[in-house]
Amino acid sequence: MMLAIARKEFIHILRDRGTFLLVTIGPLFLMVIFTYTLTTDVKEAPLAVIDLAHNDASTALIDRLDASPKIHVERHLASADETDNLFKRGEVVAAVVIPADYGQVSLTRVPQVEAIIDGTEPISAETVLTEVYQIADAHSRELAGDALQSDLFEPPIYTTQERLYNDALSSKVDFYPGLMGMMLGLPAIALSLSLARERENGTLEQLMATPIAKRALLLGKLWPYLGFGMVDVYALLALGQWVYDVPFTGNLLAYSLIAFLFMFASLGMGLVVSVIARTQQVAVVIAILVFFIPPFFMSGTFFPVDAMPQLVQLEMMSLPATHFVTAGKAIYLQGTALRELWLQVVLLTVISVEMLEVSTFIFRKKVVGGFRRPAPPVLTTKENALS
Amino acid sequence: MSDYAIHVEHLTRKFGDFTAVNAIDFSVETGEVFGFLGPNGSGKTTTIRMLLGLLKPTDGTAHVLGTDIRHATRQFLAQVGYMSQKFSLYSDLTVANNLRFFGRSYGLYGQRLQQRMEFVIELAGLGDFRHTPIHELSGGWLQRLALGAAIIHEPKLIFLDEPTAGVDPVSRRDFWELLYTLSQSGTTILVTTHYMDEAEHCERVGFIYNGDMIAVGTPSEIIEQVVPGQVIEVHPPDALAAQQKLTSAMRSGELAAHGVNLFGAAVHVLTTDVASTQAYLREVYGATYQSMPTLEDAFIALVQQADHANGGSPVPA
Ligand SMILES: Nc1ncnc2c1ncn2[C@@H]1O[C@H](COP(=O)(O)OP(=O)(O)O)[C@@H](O)[C@H]1O
Ligand SMILES: [Mg+2]
Numbered sequence: 290m291m292l293a294i295a296r297k298e299f300i301h302i303l304r305d306r307g308t309f310l311l312v313t314i315g316p317l318f319l320m321v322i323f324t325y326t327l328t329t330d331v332k333e334a335p336l337a338v339i340d341l342a343h344n345d346a347s348t349a350l351i352d353r354l355d356a357s358p359k360i361h362v363e364r365h366l367a368s369a370d371e372t373d374n375l376f377k378r379g380e381v382v383a384a385v386v387i388p389a390d391y392g393q394v395s396l397t398r399v400p401q402v403e404a405i406i407d408g409t410e411p412i413s414a415e416t417v418l419t420e421v422y423q424i425a426d427a428h429s430r431e432l433a434g435d436a437l438q439s440d441l442f443e444p445p446i447y448t449t450q451e452r453l454y455n456d457a458l459s460s461k462v463d464f465y466p467g468l469m470g471m472m473l474g475l476p477a478i479a480l481s482l483s484l485a486r487e488r489e490n491g492t493l494e495q496l497m498a499t500p501i502a503k504r505a506l507l508l509g510k511l512w513p514y515l516g517f518g519m520v521d522v523y524a525l526l527a528l529g530q531w532v533y534d535v536p537f538t539g540n541l542l543a544y545s546l547i548a549f550l551f552m553f554a555s556l557g558m559g560l561v562v563s564v565i566a567r568t569q570q571v572a573v574v575i576a577i578l579v580f581f582i583p584p585f586f587m588s589g590t591f592f593p594v595d596a597m598p599q600l601v602q603l604e605m606m607s608l609p610a611t612h613f614v615t616a617g618k619a620i621y622l623q624g625t626a627l628r629e630l631w632l633q634v635v636l637l638t639v640i641s642v643e644m645l646e647v648s649t650f651i652f653r654k655k656v657v658g659g660f661r662r663p664a665p666p667v668l669t670t671k672e673n674a675l676s
Numbered sequence: 677m678s679d680y681a682i683h684v685e686h687l688t689r690k691f692g693d694f695t696a697v698n699a700i701d702f703s704v705e706t707g708e709v710f711g712f713l714g715p716n717g718s719g720k721t722t723t724i725r726m727l728l729g730l731l732k733p734t735d736g737t738a739h740v741l742g743t744d745i746r747h748a749t750r751q752f753l754a755q756v757g758y759m760s761q762k763f764s765l766y767s768d769l770t771v772a773n774n775l776r777f778f779g780r781s782y783g784l785y786g787q788r789l790q791q792r793m794e795f796v797i798e799l800a801g802l803g804d805f806r807h808t809p810i811h812e813l814s815g816g817w818l819q820r821l822a823l824g825a826a827i828i829h830e831p832k833l834i835f836l837d838e839p840t841a842g843v844d845p846v847s848r849r850d851f852w853e854l855l856y857t858l859s860q861s862g863t864t865i866l867v868t869t870h871y872m873d874e875a876e877h878c879e880r881v882g883f884i885y886n887g888d889m890i891a892v893g894t895p896s897e898i899i900e901q902v903v904p905g906q907v908i909e910v911h912p913p914d915a916l917a918a919q920q921k922l923t924s925a926m927r928s929g930e931l932a933a934h935g936v937n938l939f940g941a942a943v944h945v946l947t948t949d950v951a952s953t954q955a956y957l958r959e960v961y962g963a964t965y966q967s968m969p970t971l972e973d974a975f976i977a978l979v980q981q982a983d984h985a986n987g988g989s990p991v992p993a
Binding site: 290292293297301304492496501502 | 725730751753761762763777781782783
């Protein structure tokens with residue numbers, strides 16, 4: 290009987306264009322849009338310069354910085370004290386401090402340029418940082434000439450971050466596996482909608498009158514979305530690997546297991562949403578709040594979990610996306626072995642079972658039909674006046 | 677109790693402080709076509725949901741096919757069929773897919789599923805539409821398909837909640853023919869409707885109004901009890917004024933009648949004293965027509981009595 294539900298649901302997905310798009314190209318499309326807005330080339334990012342050297346070398350460096358298409362030297366400051374204010378007002382995204390001894394190169398040491406970065410502007414600041422590094426590096430090498438052996442060379446720059454959110458700025462490579470957790474929320478949203486739709490259409494009441502067990506009904510609806518969700522997982526991996534150059538370094542089987550557990554847990558949450566929501570509109574709103582916003586902010590994609598208030602951290606532990614991002618990132622980027630990620634496997638399994646049981650429980654308690662306002666009784670036979 | 681397919685005692689359902697079904701009692705015998713009648717919002721659907729175990733009663737009990745509905749199991753649901761009030765098939769699936777789905781939901785498979793599908797398609801005359809997505813079918817076909825889906829598992833008892841609402845008269849008649857066929861093969865049928873003409877097709881009827889079961893019996897029993905005698909019909913130029921005038925004449929005892937009802941442009945006067953009433957009406961309005969009272973006359977009388985008992989207001993708050 291569960292199979293009958295699954296089969297029927299599968300046909301629904303194929304027939305309903307909206308649902309079909311949502312669970313097939315939806316996640317890919319969203320990923321492309323997202324990465325596009327996150328990685329579009331930064332042009333003429335405003336920069337503050339604090340030149341403590343005031344010599345030919347420092348002037349040459351500033352000219353080169355300004356000449357870069359990605360950087361515009363917006364302000365010249367006397368000291369670094371003002372940068373924080375400029376960051377807060379959004380006038381610049383980074384500041385470069387050129388030390389007083391800039392240009393004096395010895396065999397073992399290069400004077401380092403300090404880059405101060407606004408941590409709240411990770412994308413443009415990162416671009417600026419890379420650009421400043423390259424320019425300063427090239428310039429230092431030129432100044433040192435052949436005298437310098439490259440392996441003795443210290444980095445010509447060191448970085449300081451103000452208004453810090455993230456110890457290491459996210460790069461495309463870092464956030465791609467994390468973003469996958471967000472995109473893969475789409476099948477769960479589609480599932481929530483599907484059950485809410487059955488409630489609205491009255492087919493749910495008909496189903497309740499059949500001998501199908503409640504858990505089988507919910508599970509039957511879940512499987513097809515899980516299938517499509519796994520296809521999405523591989524499609525996103527392929528997109529990352531070949532389009533965005535985010536190399537997959539781990540074990541695909543291990544990753545598949547984590548992704549499967551995550552999809553199941555996330556769809557389970559979708560079921561909970563849909564047994565609570567009375568209408569499709571309500572389901573959509575709750576689903577977006579549950580599947581999109583929290584994974585975006587909380588799953589470590591942009592902001593480290595450790596920096597969050599404890600209550601929020603606790604809440605995040607109950608979100609499948611958090612564990613998927615942690616484990617997925619580790620396998621994807623570092624090739625971490627599954628046995629080191631047993632905690633995430635256990636947590637995802639626990640959440641899966643819990644969500645299924647919670648949704649089944651609520652579903653059983655649920656009053657059929659839902660609330661309707663009492664309509665005044667009317668005899669609809671022929672017109673007849675009741676005195 | 678075992679010769680009853682349905683036996684209901686003091687069944688009550690409240691939503692908050694609103695009583696949707698108020699301590700109703702009735703029984704349906706095995707093999708009977710029972711009409712469950714009442715205006716919209718009177719508690720028919722709520723009662724059926726309770727009888728299927730989909731909604732818990734606030735008070736009272738009911739046994740359906742011998743099962744206490746407070747402990748309805750999946751085995752119980754496998755023995756009853758339900759065609760809910762709202763159109764509830766999957767409009768993106770074909771006729772065959774819908775039937776197959778509901779068949780499987782009831783645990784049918786293989787040969788037997790195929791056999792039942794063929795039987796139902798044949799019965800409903802849907803042979804030509806087997807592979808048509810059902811959103812392309814018109815009301816009458818859909819109604820028969822929905823009935824087919826409700827009986828695919830050969831239930832002993834079926835609940836039909838306003839199966840003919842919004843369907844044209846010809847389709848309605850065809851539908852009732854189908855119900856007779858089913859009934860003849862031994863299926864017990866509880867059908868709700870607010871079309872009074874359909875009520876006459878039922879072996880027994882129960883009339884629910886504002887949650888109260890105000891009459892149960894065979895149509896002729898109810899008519900006999902509630903509106904004994906005959907109906908004298910007149911067609912005055914101003915029916916409403918005439919109805920008011922005749923009502924006060926009846927109350928003062930001047931007119932020997934026990935009911936004066938408006939039927940469109942006609943006024944029906946219910947009486948056991950045919951001769952004198954006819955004479956009285958002829959004098960005032962000329963031609964009169966005489967007929968037997970219908971269930972509709974009985975229900976209007978019952979509703980008036982119920983409203984009267986409620987202090988004259990037609991809808992209790
Ligand atoms: N879930 C519910 N919550 C609140 N009121 C309800 C609910 N279901 C039905 N009602 C009310 O109970 C009354 C009876 O409804 P119903 O059984 O659907 O009547 P019928 O089927 O005879 O038209 C109506 O006034 C309706 O608004
Ligand atoms: Mg109803």
